[in-house]
Amino acid sequence: MTTDTVSAPETHAFEADVSKLLHMMVHSVYSDKDVFLRELISNAADACEKLRYxxxxxxxxxxxxxxxRITLALDKEAGTIVVEDNGIGMSAADMGETLGTIARSGTKAFMDRLTADKNGEGQQLIGQFGVGFYSAFMVAGxxxxxxxxxxxxxxxxWSSDGLGTYTIAKVDPAVAPARGTRVTLHLLDDAKTxxxxxxxxxxxxxxxxxxPVPIFIKELGSEEEERQVADGAALWTKAKSDISEEDYADFYRSVAGQFDKPALTLHYRAEGRHEYSVLTFIPETKPFDLFDPDRKGRIKLYVRRVFITDEAEILPRYLRFVRGLVDSADLPLNMSREMIQDSPVLSAIQKxxxxxxxxxxxxxxxxxxxxxRAIWENFGAVLKEGLYEDFERRAxxxxxxxxxxxxxxxEWRSLKDYAASLKDNQTAIYYATGTDLDRIAQSPQLEGFKARGIEVLLLPDQVDSFWTTVGADYDGKPFKSVTQGATDLSLIPLAEGSAATDAPSEDVSSFISFAKDALADQVSDVRVSDRLTTSAVCIVASESAMDLQLERMLAAAGQAPERAKPVLEVNAGHMLIAKLGQTGASDEERADLAFLLLDEARIAEGQPPADPRAFAERLERLMTKSLN
Incomplete structure (x- = not known):
């Protein structure tokens, strides 16, 4: 730097692999380098808004x-561009905190996605990971x-060449702005324009x-006067008829830090008991922090155009993908951020x-x-959290x-569509949960439903295992898991062309009774199934037990209660089951066969055998006998 310092600069390392990160930003991510200026202007505007507060x-x-105000000073001869604001400014400690940590919201995830990006989607990533300031290194050495x-x-x-270190030093106030921040970019040769x-x-x-801050441009060494290029008029205060779609898109990118277009723009003014303006957007693509464990919203709160906070919970957490702002005319400007959250005015705005x-x-x-449909594909998994959390809006x-x-x-179906296809005597809306849509669709528990033309909801999101347990219903019909409890399928006739399953023979009934005793430590019951048409066996949870998928999820998180014994259901009409009923094998061999059936059902569920070594030994004994 050319300024005289009043203390020796201290050199620090960035809290990230900055050289690799910045190299990827310059060479892999941005196809449009212009965005660096938007990022610096947005930071300057935020600083002015913070000062106003x-x-x-x-x-x-x-x-x-x-x-x-924000001033852009251009010096063609020196090859520099300066972005200066008269906002809140930073101390040396502030600089270390805000400029010394790159991608605070998730550096590793950011870099992993950059490395894996194969489809040219990288330019959408920067704004999603909170590294906008560092885009300056695309154009500056x-x-x-x-x-x-x-x-x-x-x-x-604060000074850096973006190669891994930066310096912070106290300087003579005479060389600093009277208030605020001056960012000077020493442009690379290919960025002098x-x-x-x-x-x-x-x-x-x-x-x-x-x-919402006026922007001025001046050329150093030029006789032309400073010119205002943006008036700082808040977009949300203008009439909708005066705003173009491109205006909305530009503002969305600025307020949301995204690079896509809004899939939905909602702009209105509420009047009556409380007055406030709303300008919100639903992104076209998923923000990176959509599934952040904190589930924080990203709606900014203004009071009479003064920025107050972006931490007020304006929207429920299942709407956290919505970006934008609310500007209230009723909240007092001198109310603390903590008190605002408890304000009845804010409660009315939230609702x-x-x-x-x-x-x-x-x-x-x-x-x-x-x-x-495009909005649901991006955000449906988050909206469904409201089914679990928001009883008032559940319907x-x-x-x-x-x-x-x-x-x-x-294809996507609504519950209205589902209700229109209910079968006579169908008393519930049936669903199956899991982690993979294709695997759920192939679950053996669905066979009896397909044979009767009964539609089953396929639910692959984690939240599905929770909202379905809170007593929700649609049009008077409760939600019922196909892997839990007994079914009422016998009341619904088979579809034309589906063969009915005969009652179990005496031999099959005898084997089922034997298997129930042999597996008593593993299962709560062994019974004939009306769910199965082509598979030999499946496992389900008992009526009073937790759904199998929910139990597995909680167990994986170390939060499950003592796991309940499942029920083994047997397809009495299956050729294998009939053969097992007729076998003249010893009790030891029949016990092996019963355990192998149980392990087969577990594997079909995507689960390993309860005892892999015992499973291998039983399988080896069975193969040895078959070869003799």
């Missing part, structure tokens, strides 16, 4: 410069930052024209915005099913839900 309780922070935090007399600098007014003005108007988003989704589901969410079924040939 802090100044509510301490107006002196504004000093004699109360108007927020060195980046210098000088900042002074509002209300202090100390200034600090970013020091030209025409190029920068075009980018600002295209990508950052709607940030109103949530209901409006779900209503809008319902309209699209009815009028534009193809468009809604509405069930109406929005879409499912692939045993009879839909890979």
């Amino acid at each position: 802090e100044a509510i309780s301490d107006p002196a922070l504004f000093g004699d410069d109360p108007q927020p 060195n980046v210098d930052v000088v900042s002074r935090r509002a209300g202090t007399d100390e200034a600090a600098s 970013y020091a030209e007014r025409y190029t920068v003005e075009r980018i600002v108007k295209a990508q950052s024209g709607h940030v 109103g915005v949530s209901n409006r988003i779900l209503s809008e989704l319902d309209k699209i589901a009815t009028s534009e099913p193809d468009r809604y 509405q969410l069930l109406g929005l839900a879409r499912f692939k079924t045993s009879m839909s040939n890979g």
Whole structure:
């Protein structure tokens, strides 16, 4: 840097493999380098918004410069571009915290996805992983930052070439902004066009024209005066008729940090008891943090255009994929972030915005099913969390839900569609859970349902094992697992062309009775099945026990209670079962056969035998006998 420091610079290592990360950003991710400017402008606008909030309780922070602004200074001869704001500013400690940790939200996941990216999707990843500032290294060989935090007399600098280290030092306040941050990019030879007014003005108007802070451009060494290129008018305060789709898309990318287009834009003003403006978007692609364990929302809260917080829970967590903002006219500006969360005004806003988003989704589901299908494919697994958590809106969410079924040939079906195909005497909505759609569709437990033309919901998401257990129903019909308890299939006639299963012979009944005794330590019952038509055996949970998939999930997480013994169901009409009933084998051999049937049923469920060594020994004895 060219500024004089008042303390020796301290060298630090970035908290990430920065050289590899930045190299991939420059050479693998961005096809459009222009986005670096949008990222820096967004950071500057956030700094101005933070100052506006802090100044509510301490107006002196504004000093004699109360108007927020962002200035872009271009120097063609020196090959630099400067992005300067008069926002909240940073101390040396702030710099280490915010500029010294790359991709705080998940560096490893970010780099893994970059490495695995084969389809040119990389340019959508940067904004999803919180590394926007570092996009500056795409166009700059060195980046210098000088900042002074509002209300202090100390200034600090941060400098890096992006190759693995950075320096932080205190500097003479005389070389720092009176307040705020100055970012200087020393442009690479192939990026010198970013020091030209025409190029920068075009980018600002295209990508950052709607940030809520005025933007100015000036050319150093030019006689032309400083020019304002963005007026800082908040987009959400404008009439919808004055806003184009491209305006909305640009603002969405700015507020959401995404690179796609919004799949749904919702912009309205609520009036009445409470007044507030809403501008929210549903992304076209999945945000990287969709399944973040914290499940935090990404809606920004403003009060009369003053940014307050992005941590207020405006929407329920199952709507966390929605991006955007709410601007209230009723909340007090001097209320703390903690108090806002408990405000009855915010509660009213939360309810109103949530209901409006779900209503809008319902309209699209009815009028534009193809468009809604794309939204559901991206976010259906998250929306279904509301079936478990939100009793008040459960009926509405069930109406929005879409499912692939045993009879839909890979297409999505609504519960309304399902209800229209109910069979006579069908008393429940049947479902099967698992982790893989194809495997669920091939489950032996579905055979009896297919033979009777009964549709079964195929549920591959983890949340499906939970919401189906909370007593939900649709149109008076409860949800019932095909792998739990007895079925009422005998009341529903077989479809034309399906053969009925004869009653078990005396020999088969005798073998089932024997197997029940032999497997008493492993299963709670061995019984004839009305679920099976082609498979010999399957296992199901007893009526009072937990569904098998839910039990496995909880066990894997170390949270399951003592595992209940399953039920082994036998297809009495299967040729193998008939042969086993007629065999003259010894009791020891029959016990081996019974255990092998149980292990066969476990394997069909995608589970290993309970005792792999014993399974191998029984199989070896059976093969040896068959060869003699």
